[in-house]
Amino acid sequence: MRMVATGLLVAMAAVYVVSRQYVGLHPAVGYVMSFAEAAMVGALADWFAVTALFRRPLGLPIPHTAIIPTNKDRIADTMAGFLRTNFLTPQVVARRMGGMNLARAAGDFLADPNRRGTVGVRAGVAELFAEVLESLDPERLGEQVRAGLKSQADRLxxxxxxxxxxxxxxxxxxxxxxxxxxxxxxxxxxxxxxxxxxxxxxxxxxxxxxxxxxxxxxxxxxxxxxxxxxxxxxxxxxxxxxxxxxxxxxxxxxxxxxDEAMRTKVEGIKHEILNSPAVGAWWQGVWERLRRNLIATARNPDGALSGQLGGALAELGEALRKDPRLQTQINRFARRSAVGIANRYGNNLVRLVSETVKRWDAVTITDRVEGAVGRDLQFIRINGTIVGGLVGLAIHAADLALS
Incomplete structure (x- = not known):
């Protein structure tokens, strides 16, 4: 699209040069020359505007250019504030989730996971889940899971x-x-x-x-x-x-x-077992097998949803689809959980966005924002060329009418 926009500018320049040579040949040539002349002005003006957003045009230190790299920290704070104010407030989350029937949607998916519209979502989520499990350090993750279970067992x-x-x-x-x-x-x-x-x-x-x-x-x-x-x-x-x-x-x-003495003795045995290296090695083996089975299940969801597991999930899905009271309870729980997460961790989430953008260098933020906007930036240049040419036609017509 960048080549198309630039090619259109070059074409207008060529039309202008040629029409200028034959301007007295016919009155229509004047319209063509005016269109090409104004189109070049519009194309160059919009090229400058688009370029000035991301970098300095021709490398010249022109004021108020390279706007996004120069103001990336302010942009990061503005984005974070926008997210916090418009998306992650408890009121917004509650209002948004108030009209959603998550339980019914989950029931539809569990009852018929191969239904049109859910296959792609299921495949994408399964692949993402598998990639996350593969990318994490198995030993460290297993140790963290064991530490969490051990912490819960210590309190029990x-x-x-x-x-x-x-x-x-x-x-x-x-x-x-x-x-x-x-x-x-x-x-x-x-x-x-x-x-x-x-x-x-x-x-x-x-x-x-x-x-x-x-x-x-x-x-x-x-x-x-x-x-x-x-x-x-x-x-x-x-x-x-x-x-x-x-x-x-x-x-x-x-x-x-x-008996307090008996309880103390049992708790001591429990702590010895939990702290035993043999138990740690056993758990690591169990966790690794579990992790590999989860990855295999995510890679082959159709196989995982067959048999008794698939039947049980289908029964659960039917219950969620047909029981309004169960849907109400689950939706209420999901809404309260989402509101609690937004209230408790909303500031941390927006701070993560802000700090991530601030850590990007000028080249990174320029490439990512420009890539996100994509083709529309070049359509601005193309539209500027066409609109400029049309304005040139109007001015030329008005000039002939007045003279």
């Missing part, structure tokens, strides 16, 4: 929580299946390690028992007794050992909730 008192869960489990008699499973596990473990138990009994028996062979009978008696005990515990719900186990579980649940 897990001892009362475990105790309350255990109390509820005992009250609902759901602990009985756990005791049965433990008894079965003990029986299988004893069976798998029977040679080891026999060897321990033989080693601890005295020489007389080994000489008479009573150590083998002793081992058989011990193992038979253990097997019988486990079998009786499994078939008899009122077995005394089971009662002792249940009593111990009830006491443990009570101590986890009410």
């Amino acid at each position: 008192q897990i001892s009362p929580l475990i105790g309350q869960v255990l109390q509820a489990t005992i009250a609902d008699r759901k602990h009985l299946s756990l005791i049965d499973a433990t008894v079965r596990w003990a029986g299988l473990t004893l069976e798998a390690n029977e040679p080891l138990v026999r060897a321990m009994i033989h080693e601890r028996a005295n020489a007389l028992l080994r000489w008479t062979g009573l150590d083998e009978r002793l081992a058989n008696s011990v193992l038979d007794g253990l097997y019988r005990l486990l079998a009786e515990m499994l078939v008899d719900p009122d077995h005394p050992v089971r009662a002792k186990v249940e009593e111990g579980l009830q006491k443990l649940a009570h101590d986890l909730v009410h």
